Amino acid sequence: xxxxxxxxxxxxxxxxxxxxxxxxxxxxxxxxxxxxxxxxxxxxxxxxxxxxxxxxxxxxxxxxxxxxxxxxxxxxxxxxxxxxxxxxxxxxxxxxxxxxxxxxxxxxxxxxxxxxxxxxxxxxxxxxxxxxxxxxxxxxxxxxxxxxxxxxxxxxxxxxxxxxxxxxxxxxxxxxxxxxxxxxxxxxxxxxxxxxxxxxxxxxxxxxxxxxxxxxxxxxxxxxxxxxxxxxxxxxxxxxxxxxxxxxxxxxxxxxxxxxxxxxxxxxxxxxxxxxxxxxxxxxxxxxxxxxxxxxxxxxxxxxxxxxxxxxxxxxxxxxxxxxxxxxxxxxxxxxxxxxxxxxxxxxxxxxxxxxxxxxxxxxxxxxxxxxxxxxxxxxxxxxxxxxxxxxxxxxxxxxxxxxxxxxxxxxxxxxxxx
Amino acid sequence: xxxxxxxxxxxxxxxxxxxxxxxxxxxxxxxxxxxxxxxxxxxxxxxxxxxxxxxxxxxxxxxxxxxxxxxxxxxxxxxxxxxxxxxxxxxxxxxxxxxxxxxxxxxxxxxxxxxxxxxxxxxxxxxxxxxxxxxxxxxxxxxxxxxxxxxxxxxxxxxxxxxxxxxxxxxxxxxxxxxxxxxxxxxxxxxxxxxxxxxxxxxxxxxxxxxxxxxxxxxxxxxxxxxxxxxxxxxxxxxxxxxxxxxxxxxxxxxxxxxxxxxxxxxxxxxxxxxxxxxxxxxxxxxxxxxxxxxxxxxxxxxxxxxxxxxxxxxxxxxxxxxxxxxxxxxxxxxxxxxxxxxxxxxxxxxxxxxxxxxxxxxxxxxxxxxxxxxxxxxxxxxxxxxxxxxxxx
Numbered sequence: 001x002x003x004x005x006x007x008x009x010x011x012x013x014x015x016x017x018x019x020x021x022x023x024x025x026x027x028x029x030x031x032x033x034x035x036x037x038x039x040x041x042x043x044x045x046x047x048x049x050x051x052x053x054x055x056x057x058x059x060x061x062x063x064x065x066x067x068x069x070x071x072x073x074x075x076x077x078x079x080x081x082x083x084x085x086x087x088x089x090x091x092x093x094x095x096x097x098x099x100x101x102x103x104x105x106x107x108x109x110x111x112x113x114x115x116x117x118x119x120x121x122x123x124x125x126x127x128x129x130x131x132x133x134x135x136x137x138x139x140x141x142x143x144x145x146x147x148x149x150x151x152x153x154x155x156x157x158x159x160x161x162x163x164x165x166x167x168x169x170x171x172x173x174x175x176x177x178x179x180x181x182x183x184x185x186x187x188x189x190x191x192x193x194x195x196x197x198x199x200x201x202x203x204x205x206x207x208x209x210x211x212x213x214x215x216x217x218x219x220x221x222x223x224x225x226x227x228x229x230x231x232x233x234x235x236x237x238x239x240x241x242x243x244x245x246x247x248x249x250x251x252x253x254x255x256x257x258x259x260x261x262x263x264x265x266x267x268x269x270x271x272x273x274x275x276x277x278x279x280x281x282x283x284x285x286x287x288x289x290x291x292x293x294x295x296x297x298x299x300x301x302x303x304x305x306x307x308x309x310x311x312x313x314x315x316x317x318x319x320x321x322x323x324x325x326x327x328x329x330x331x332x333x334x335x336x337x338x339x340x341x342x343x344x345x346x347x348x349x350x351x352x353x354x355x356x357x358x359x360x361x362x363x364x365x366x367x368x369x370x371x372x373x374x375x376x377x378x379x380x381x382x383x384x385x386x387x388x389x390x391x392x393x394x395x396x397x398x399x400x401x402x403x404x405x406x407x408x409x410x411x412x413x414x415x416x417x418x419x
Numbered sequence: 420x421x422x423x424x425x426x427x428x429x430x431x432x433x434x435x436x437x438x439x440x441x442x443x444x445x446x447x448x449x450x451x452x453x454x455x456x457x458x459x460x461x462x463x464x465x466x467x468x469x470x471x472x473x474x475x476x477x478x479x480x481x482x483x484x485x486x487x488x489x490x491x492x493x494x495x496x497x498x499x500x501x502x503x504x505x506x507x508x509x510x511x512x513x514x515x516x517x518x519x520x521x522x523x524x525x526x527x528x529x530x531x532x533x534x535x536x537x538x539x540x541x542x543x544x545x546x547x548x549x550x551x552x553x554x555x556x557x558x559x560x561x562x563x564x565x566x567x568x569x570x571x572x573x574x575x576x577x578x579x580x581x582x583x584x585x586x587x588x589x590x591x592x593x594x595x596x597x598x599x600x601x602x603x604x605x606x607x608x609x610x611x612x613x614x615x616x617x618x619x620x621x622x623x624x625x626x627x628x629x630x631x632x633x634x635x636x637x638x639x640x641x642x643x644x645x646x647x648x649x650x651x652x653x654x655x656x657x658x659x660x661x662x663x664x665x666x667x668x669x670x671x672x673x674x675x676x677x678x679x680x681x682x683x684x685x686x687x688x689x690x691x692x693x694x695x696x697x698x699x700x701x702x703x704x705x706x707x708x709x710x711x712x713x714x715x716x717x718x719x720x721x722x723x724x725x726x727x728x729x730x731x732x733x734x735x736x737x738x739x740x741x742x743x744x745x746x747x748x749x750x751x752x753x754x755x756x757x758x759x760x761x762x763x764x765x766x767x768x769x770x771x772x773x774x775x776x777x778x779x780x781x782x783x784x785x786x787x788x789x790x791x792x793x794x795x796x797x798x799x800x801x802x803x804x805x806x807x808x809x810x811x812x813x
Contacts, residue, residue: 024549024560031557057558057797063671083580083675085565085572086625091545092564101563105573105798107674115559115573115798125580141561 002120002152005160007168007194008297020293020343021094025137030058033072034132038140039385043077043132045110046070056112077130078109081122081144094136097294102158106130106144116142117158121150133162133383136293136343138336154381163383164302164345169244170195174226174281177201178249179356180306180369182209185216187373191381194298197239199224199250201231226250226277236284241292246285247304247376250277253358257319270324278305278328282335293342302345302380305332306372309350309393312400313407336385347379352392365391427691433520434650434657435808437466438769439641442605443754447538447637451482454536454756456495458639462532466643466655475501475528475644477519479511479535479758481547501528508793509705510665510802511535511761512640517663517804519644529646536639537757544635554797565624568632570795571708572624577675578710579626581725586626588728589709590617592744593630593751595736596706600748602738602778607634607754630751633707638756640766656773658808661786662691665804676799679711679792681718685805689720692807696720699807700784701743701771703764705792706751711800712744715790719805743781746771765789765806772810785810 027035030046037044046055049071053064061068084104090096104118106128114130122128127147135141143162145153154165171188173181176198188196196219203223213219222239225231226248236243252273254266261267282303292300310322311329329348336346353359355366367390379387388394399407439462441454455478463470476499478488486494488504501522505511512535519531548566550556563569578584594614600606612630620629650657664687666680681688689695696719704715713727721742722730734742747753747767750760768787770776776784790805 024556024564026549026556028553028557057554083573083577085569085576085627086622087563087565087569087572088621088625089568089623090564091548091566095564101565103563103565103569103573105577105675113674113798115562115570117562135561137561139561 001150002156004152005155005168005297011296017292018294018296020136020341021097022137022341022343023092023094023135025139027139028058030060033058034140035134035138036140037072038132038134040387041131041133041382041384043075043130043142044072045075045112047073054108054111056114075108075110078147079106079128079130079144081105081118081124081126081128082107082113084118084124098157098161104144114142116144118144119146119153119159120156121146121153134345134385135162138340164245164347164380166191166193166245166377166380168192168194169298169301170197170242171245171247172197172199172239172243172285173247173249174199174224175201175250176210176213176221177207178251180249180354180372182212182216183369183373184247184249184376185213185219187370187377189216189218191377193218193245195220195242197222197243199226199235201225226280227272229280232280232284236288240285240288243285243289244292244298244300245302245304245380246281246289247306248278248281249306251306253318253321255318255321255358257316261320267320267324270321271327274321274324275327275331278331278335286335286338289344290339290342293344300342300344302347303335303339304376304380305346305348306376307332307348307350309352309388309396311350312396313404313411315411345383345385347384347387349376349379349387349389350393350397351389352396367393427687429691430520430524430660430663432647433523433644434647434659435516435642435644435769436650436655436657437462437641437643438766438775439465440605440763440766441536441639443607443636443638443756445539445607445634445636445754446541448540449538449637451480451536451538451757452486452491452494454538454637454639455480455491455534458536458641459495459532459534462534462641462643467653468530470495470497473497473530473532474499475519475522475531477503477505477515477531477533479505479507479515479761480537481508481757482537482543499528501531506794507761507791507802508758509707509761509800510791510793510804511758512765513663513789513791513804513806514665514802515762516644516660516765516806517665520660523644523646529649531644532641533644533762534639534641535759535762537637537759539635539637539757552794552796555795558797567707567795568624568627570798571710572627573798574676575626575631575708575710578677578713581677582728584713584728586618586628587614588731589631589713590614591731592706592709592712592736593617595740596745596749597752598737599746599779600752603747603753604778606748606752607636608748608752627708631708633750633755633760636754636756638754638759640756640759640762642762642766642769656775656811658769658772658810661694661807661809662688663804663806664688665802667803668801669803677714678718678724679714679800680803681715681790681805685718685720688805688807694786694807698786699788701746701768701781701787703745703749703768703787703789705761705764705790706745706749707755707760709751711792715792719788719790738779738781743784746776746779746781761791761793764791768808772808774810
């Protein structure tokens with residue numbers, strides 16, 4: 001049985017902060033298919049389009065029929081551990097610091113055998129459930145869980161290396177005024193985050209859920225205005241060294257595309273908050289988080305962006321807002337690359353219309369704040385990079401993957417529910 | 420595969436001679452080029468030849484980069500008309516022999532120098548592991564970076580579970596080889612090893628412990644393949660090639676490696692040599708880990724699959740024993756000099772059957788079986804081969 005993790009001790013400021021080392025990140029281009037699937041927490045392998053043979057390791061031609069048509073498909077996750085070892089000596093600094101490390105050979109029900117990380121609760125020669133997750137290098141790796149859930153399963157030290165579990169971590173939610181702030185705070189409290197900092201711009205201005213926020217255990221309201229560089233810098237100076245998970249929920253959004261608006265005032269506000277706000281936060285909090293990726297049980301672990309799924313394809317009824325989301329999406333890819341050396345996960349959570357005042361005229365389905373908050377915490381527990389919340393977002397990404405140009409035309413038919 | 424129509428041609432008229440070993444060093448500041456040059460020179464001197472007499476050159480090495488056998492011709496001043504570079508690691512010795520023998524037999528070359536050598540600089544082993552093969556890079560190295568220790572730990576664990584082998588059984592192989600190594604002045608390991616010490620050693624990657632692992636070293640090995648008449652004329656001790664087999668990626672559907680390609684071709688190995696396992700006076704297996712030696716003992720027909728543990732309990736594997744095995748101490752006790760680990764058994768076997776093994780000489784060593792095993796591309800060794808060789812008197 002996994003021992004439950006305990007709250008990490010207070011940090012001794014005289015001790016050197018451990019530097020993040022990384023597992024080997026080199027992969028062939030074919031193997032990056034595993035990484036792409038892991039970004040969404042899917043266990044996929046190549047399956048020959050001609051003969052149906054499941055392939056592993058990833059390759060360029062079918063080992064059964066030499067077809068080069070090897071699409072990635074979701075694979076049944078069952079298998080059995082047929083051999084195992086505990087690595088005690090490793091040539092990699094990353095693993096050296098983390099031995100003993102359990103590794104095994106699993107024969108998949110789907111056919112091939114894989115070498116994978118093995119959870120401490122898997123029995124010798126026992127049944128397993130394979131998951132595909134991102135490691136600290138941001139590359140997809142296979143991990144064998146026990147076939148049946150066990151107590152404190154999430155606390156397995158090898159599994160925690162692949163996740164950004166909020167338990168005992170300190171979270172910053174950047175915008176307390178947002179209609180999802182309360183749901184987020186409650187979800188992180190439930191996930192046992194040790195401190196939940198909540199940013200509040202212009203604290204003197206009242207908003208309806210302020211008292212409810214203050215009542216959530218572990219919440220601390222802090223001044224933060226993402227449009228104000230000095231506000232962001234000041235807060236980072238104060239809590240940047242103990243921000244383990246940053247959730248950027250600050251957003252400015254108004255309906256309308258180009259010609260429905262007579263000027264660029266709203267567009268400028270959208271860029272100030274949605275794009276430049278992200279950049280200010282990243283410039284202020286990024287370096288400190290980058291340096292704390294291996295800082296014990298409450299190391300810096302993840303950066304969460306809540307983005308509109310219209311970042312992928314412009315919704316003309318929300319055209320200017322969509323454009324600012326696309327800018328933020330592009331910047332998030334840059335942030336992901338820059339955070340990678342620290343082993344910090346950058347998770348983008350894409351939503352369709354959310355159930356709030358500014359989407360009031362839109363028809364359902366809309367994403368409720370509580371559903372968004374649940375998806376964020378679940379995504380962190382799974383260490384994901386891309387989460388699509390709700391039916392609209394999932395439908396849109398499926399269409400985008402099938403053909404972005406077709407989707408563009410479809411979007412122009414969509415009036416956004418008469419907005 | 421099935422229904423082979425043409426009987427394989429014998430290796431009549433071709434012999435192996437001038438075995439050479441450059442004493443190994445734990446770490447070396449030198450390069451693979453330096454080690455290979457020394458082995459080549461030693462082998463040629465033993466044969467009374469100059470570099471200009473060599474018209475065939477075969478090289479196996481992991482640490483030559485960015486060079487290959489091509490760069491070595493210019494570097495070493497050779498002008499061969501037949502050139503080979505063998506990337507088969509632990510199977511490179513028998514592979515070199517097979518290819519060179521046919522070249523000499525066909526008249527494409529008169530004398531082929533087969534050389535293998537690698538250096539072992541501080542940190543070069545780690546760098547080699549991380550980029551050993553594409554599948555290893557993608558699908559085994561990211562999982563603990565245990566290298567071959569971890570891969571063989573998985574094979575060993577599975578073998579133990581399946582056949583009830585114990586660590587003592589593997590220990591017998593290691594302890595006997597250390598006993599042999601103590602007679603080999605060039606062996607890196609120079610102190611005796613008891614079964615108690617073997618069992619008490621620290622775990623490296625369970626169930627692989629310290630004495631299951633080879634010591635990476637710098638070193639080089641070489642031999643010559645030439646016409647029998649030329650060897651006779653020069654008065655060189657020489658060995659005949661009675662049969663060989665080779666197989667790659669055998670049994671790909673086995674969920675984990677329990678046998679090598681030898682199991683596919685062993686009947687042909689003995690049939691071509693007109694021999695039986697009882698006729699073998701000594702066995703040189705590829706021994707980077709004892710489990711793979713045990714599999715070779717099984718797959719080469721000395722006992723049935725799964726009976727390896729009982730076999731090693733019932734036999735004495737030392738030089739003076741009833742089943743002499745890895746008489747130089749093998750890689751486990753003499754050291755693993757990179758790709759030269761694929762040559763060590765063959766070079767020692769040539770010495771044994773020509774009666775020139777000196778302190779490790781097995782009495783009446785007429786016929787030897789040498790097997791090679793190479794390249795853990797992902798989860799298993801891909802290359803396997805074997806040869807039966809005999810001294811001139813056999």
